[in-house]
Amino acid sequence: MKLVQIISIVSYFAITSIFAAIIWLYIDALSLRFEVKSFLKFLAFSLLTLAFFFRLTQGIFNANFSNLEFWLQSSALWLILASYLLDYHSKLQLLTIIGIISIFFLKNYALLAVQSFLISVVILQISYSTKHKDLIPLISGFGLLSISEFFNHLEKVRGIQNFSLAANFVLLFASLTFFYWLWSYLAIRFSLGKT
Numbered sequence: 792m793k794l795v796q797i798i799s800i801v802s803y804f805a806i807t808s809i810f811a812a813i814i815w816l817y818i819d820a821l822s823l824r825f826e827v828k829s830f831l832k833f834l835a836f837s838l839l840t841l842a843f844f845f846r847l848t849q850g851i852f853n854a855n856f857s858n859l860e861f862w863l864q865s866s867a868l869w870l871i872l873a874s875y876l877l878d879y880h881s882k883l884q885l886l887t888i889i890g891i892i893s894i895f896f897l898k899n900y901a902l903l904a905v906q907s908f909l910i911s912v913v914i915l916q917i918s919y920s921t922k923h924k925d926l927i928p929l930i931s932g933f934g935l936l937s938i939s940e941f942f943n944h945l946e947k948v949r950g951i952q953n954f955s956l957a958a959n960f961v962l963l964f965a966s967l968t969f970f971y972w973l974w975s976y977l978a979i980r981f982s983l984g985k986t
Contacts, residue, residue, distance in 0.1 A: 803847035805966035831874035838867035868906035900944035907937035928972035935965035
């Protein structure tokens with residue numbers, strides 16, 4: 792196996808595992824109280840887990856799930872964007888127009904990059920207006936996911952060499968930030984930080 796392929800498998804395994812763990816976070820939230828926003832996030836992270844699982848299997852078995860993986864990930868990102876736009880504190884509902892326009896002009900990795908970026912912007916606005924500093928890792932995670940997808944776009948669509956390696960490294964850092972965000976919520980939920 793080449794180094795690029797190994798890093799790809801590790802990064803996809805890491806992000807798939809983290810997204811699967813985030814699903815349990817929303818299952819726990821839904822078990823306490825049903826909210827549409829939490830349900831949309833549960834569905835979205837379930838779809839993201841499946842999308843990155845298909846990317847992982849593509850790297851291991853050389854299977855081709857690219858269309859299925861793209862639609863799963865794109866649908867998941869739309870659900871996440873909608874769930875944050877439904878938040879009471881969100882003031883950026885007009886970003887929906889940019890999202891709709893991007894569907895017509897962008898394809899594949901470029902669309903995924905824009906979707907992830909829009910999610911980061913919406914969460915940043917909510918974090919800023921509510922003073923929730925615990926959302927910063929989530930903002931960073933989606934920002935890094937956006938950069939990773941943009942790097943994939945540069946290599947696979949534009950033909951620029953070695954950007955998939957950079958995309959996989961950025962995806963590893965995105966997994967770490969998503970893990971940090973998950974851990975902070977688990978620490979709050981189960982009081983893990985108290986002695």
